[in-house]
Amino acid sequence: LGVGAHALGTMRVLGHVDPEAARAVGAVMSLVLMAERLRVREGALVVATEAVRRDMDAYEAVARAARVGDVDEITRAVAREPLDSIGGRAAAVLLGPHAAAAPRVAAHCGNPGPNPTWSAGFAAAASGTPQLLPGPQAAAPLMGPGGMVLGAVVVVRAGGGFDEDELRRLTSLACQAGVALTNQRLRGELRQEKVRRQALAAAFVNAQEKERRRVAEDLHDGPIQELSGLALLLDGLREGAVRADNPPPEELKSAASSMGRAADAARRAVGGIRDAVFDLHPLSLGSMGFTAAVRGVVERVGVDGPAVDMDGLDVVDSLAPDTRLAAFRIVQEAVANAFH
Numbered sequence: 001l002g003v004g005a006h007a008l009g010t011m012r013v014l015g016h017v018d019p020e021a022a023r024a025v026g027a028v029m030s031l032v033l034m035a036e037r038l039r040v041r042e043g044a045l046v047v048a049t050e051a052v053r054r055d056m057d058a059y060e061a062v063a064r065a066a067r068v069g070d071v072d073e074i075t076r077a078v079a080r081e082p083l084d085s086i087g088g089r090a091a092a093v094l095l096g097p098h099a100a101a102a103p104r105v106a107a108h109c110g111n112p113g114p115n116p117t118w119s120a121g122f123a124a125a126a127s128g129t130p131q132l133l134p135g136p137q138a139a140a141p142l143m144g145p146g147g148m149v150l151g152a153v154v155v156v157r158a159g160g161g162f163d164e165d166e167l168r169r170l171t172s173l174a175c176q177a178g179v180a181l182t183n184q185r186l187r188g189e190l191r192q193e194k195v196r197r198q199a200l201a202a203a204f205v206n207a208q209e210k211e212r213r214r215v216a217e218d219l220h221d222g223p224i225q226e227l228s229g230l231a232l233l234l235d236g237l238r239e240g241a242v243r244a245d246n247p248p249p250e251e252l253k254s255a256a257s258s259m260g261r262a263a264d265a266a267r268r269a270v271g272g273i274r275d276a277v278f279d280l281h282p283l284s285l286g287s288m289g290f291t292a293a294v295r296g297v298v299e300r301v302g303v304d305g306p307a308v309d310m311d312g313l314d315v316v317d318s319l320a321p322d323t324r325l326a327a328f329r330i331v332q333e334a335v336a337n338a339f340h
């Protein structure tokens with residue numbers, strides 16, 4: 001009995017059989033054998049489909065934990081999955097090894113007994129290869145980028161062994177867990193880097209504004225006061241010269257004119273320094289509020305520019321000082337660009 005060129009078996013017929021009838025019987029038997037082979041293959045396909053479904057369920061559980069949880073949640077999900085998809089008495093996830101310590105048990109599930117050893121897991125984490133040890137225990141390494149070993153996942157049974165398909169599923173689960181843990185670590189590093197950069201930016205702004213404030217206060221308390229006093233002194237000298245008895249007209253006019261020019265120059269210097277102080281640090285921002293500080297920016301630009309309406313700026317005063325200062329600098333630059 002054959003299918004094509006493949007011999008499936010033999011059939012013995014006792015007595016006289018017509019050759020044509022014999023060929024018909026042989027054809028029928030061949031069809032029966034083909035149907036049996038298809039049934040066996042269909043059963044194998046069902047088994048394979050069920051294995052794929054279990055694998056996908058395990059991958060989805062790990063991926064779900066990676067999306068919504070931290071490292072502890074991921075390791076707990078990985079420890080649960082071998083018991084559901086492979087079966088066993090207990091399972092554990094080991095993380096490490098580190099430079100100065102052996103792998104640690106990050107999570108475990110099931111009943112490992114009073115003195116669990118997880119020896120296959122330690123061996124897999126140390127060697128970076130799957131391990132099958134008496135117990136029986138099966139373990140697969142958790143691999144990270146560049147072949148770095150992140151740890152291992154280990155399953156313990158009360159009896160019996162592990163077949164090739166179960167070892168394959170355990171290895172696949174370990175690969176998925178390695179990817180999830182690597183992504184979680186990278187996300188944590190990105191978050192830490194973002195926090196660090198924000199802290200550096202805030203420190204830079206604070207240091208810059210602190211220095212601006214110091215320079216502004218020095219200018220305000222020093223040269224501005226001195227120049228203001230000089231202007232008043234020159235005004236007094238000019239008035240005294242005008243009131244003097246019998247002054248020579250020419251000298252009187254010259255002295256009064258010189259003192260007037262000196263007073264005007266002192267006032268212009270005071271105005272220029274005040275503008276520089278405002279650019280360095282807007283003192284009105286802290287004392288009078290955001291709207292007053294912005295109004296000062298607009299007034300300094302001049303009356304020849306376009307009309308400016310300010311509405312709703314008081315809400316900025318409720319923000320944090322650093323944020324309020326950053327908003328003022330943005331408005332200051334925008335006004336300068338618009339008017340120039």
